[in-house]
Amino acid sequence: MISSVRGTVLAAAGTSAVIEVGGIGLAMHVTPQHALSLRVGSEALVRTALIVREDDLSLFGFAEADELEVFDHLRSVTGVGPKSALGVLAVLTPAEVARAIATDDDGAFRKVSGIGPKTAKLIVLSLAGKLTISPSSHPAATRPASSVTESVLVALIGLGWQERVASQAIDDAVATASESERSTVASLLRLALANLGPNR
Numbered sequence: 001m002i003s004s005v006r007g008t009v010l011a012a013a014g015t016s017a018v019i020e021v022g023g024i025g026l027a028m029h030v031t032p033q034h035a036l037s038l039r040v041g042s043e044a045l046v047r048t049a050l051i052v053r054e055d056d057l058s059l060f061g062f063a064e065a066d067e068l069e070v071f072d073h074l075r076s077v078t079g080v081g082p083k084s085a086l087g088v089l090a091v092l093t094p095a096e097v098a099r100a101i102a103t104d105d106d107g108a109f110r111k112v113s114g115i116g117p118k119t120a121k122l123i124v125l126s127l128a129g130k131l132t133i134s135p136s137s138h139p140a141a142t143r144p145a146s147s148v149t150e151s152v153l154v155a156l157i158g159l160g161w162q163e164r165v166a167s168q169a170i171d172d173a174v175a176t177a178s179e180s181e182r183s184t185v186a187s188l189l190r191l192a193l194a195n196l197g198p199n200r
Contacts, residue, residue, distance in 0.1 A: 001050055002048050002050045002059065003047070003048060003049075004045065004046065004047050004048055005019050005021055005026055005028075005045075005046045005048050005059075005061070006019075006021070006043065006044070006045045006046075007019045007020045007021035007022075007026075007043065007044070008020045008041065008042070008043055008044075009038045009039060009040050009041065009042055009043075009044050010025050010040065011040060012030070012035045012036075012038035012039075012040060013035055014032065014035060015029055015030060015031065015032055015035060015086075015090075016028065016029060016030065016035070017030050017034070017035055017038055017046070017061060019044060019046060019061075026059060027059065028046065028048060028059040028060060028061040029058065029059070029060045029061065029082075029083070029086055030046075030060070030061045030062070030086075031062075031067075031086060031089050031090040032090055033090065033150070033153065033154075033157075033163065034061065034062065034063050034163075036154050036157065036158075037063060037154075037157040037163055046061040046062065046063070047061065047062045047063075047064070047065055047067070047068040048060060048061050048062070048068075049062075049068060049071060049072065049082070051082050058082065060082055060086060062089075063162075063163050063164075064094070064163065064164055066094035066095075066133050066164075067089050067094055069094070069131070069132065069133065070085075070088070070089060070094045070097050070098075070131065070133065071085045071086065071089060073127050073130055073131060074088055074097075074123065074127075076126070077119070077122055077123050077126045077127065078122060078126075079118075079119045079122065080115070080119060080123065083114075084112070084114050084115060084119075087112045087113055087114060087115070088109065088112050088115070090112075091111055091112050092108060092109075092112075093167060094131075094133045095133060095134065095135055096108065096135075097131070097133070098131045098133040098134060098135045099135035100124065101123070101124050101127050101128055101131060102135050103135075104124055104128075105124070106120040106121045106123065106124045107120070108120075109123050109124070148182070148183065148184065148185055148188060149170055149174075149188070151185045152166075152170055152185055152188050152189045152192055153166055153167060153170060155185070155189055156169065156170075156189070156192060156193075156196070161196060165196070166192070166196075169192040169193075169195045169196045170188065170192050172192075172195045173188055173191035173192040173194075173195055174188070176191070177191055
């Protein structure tokens with residue numbers, strides 16, 4: 001079992017990345033957000049899950065241990081394959097998954113391509129009480145349009161902050177921002193940067 005990979009990023013685009021380890025390039029499936037955070041030529045540590053099938057070996061990579069935990073739990077649900085599980089993490093953070101399950105909100109999973117109403121409900125029922133991740137401290141309703149937060153997240157990652165740290169700073173900024181500040185990338189980015197302070 002390959003549980004993690006540390007090496008030089010050879011390629012990262014879309015939903016795939018290649019990490020060189022000992023002269024061997026390991027291709028893996030990742031979320032679009034994760035691919036954006038990986039810089040070609042830089043070293044990266046990626047948590048991984050190796051999926052073995054009769055005719056295929058597939059590696060799935062994650063920036064955080066929480067994402068890997070959610071991925072493994074999602075795959076245990078009937079009807080949810082590894083690509084669908086990765087699709088969930090491309091739309092929802094681990095904390096948002098935990099909150100959806102805790103509040104019996106199967107609608108959150110229906111937003112994911114390939115997951116229908118029955119499977120969404122089954123995810124909530126099957127994973128109730130199983131996740132060790134705490135729900136996000138700020139409800140989803142307080143977050144601005146995903147395009148704004150995604151842009152701010154990409155910008156912060158590009159400036160060197162880890163995805164989890166950047167995401168928390170955005171949530172904190174949203175909690176204190178006015179409605180107009182939440183609606184623009186520049187305003188929300190400025191508030192998030194103020195929460196983060198100098199990047200060490």
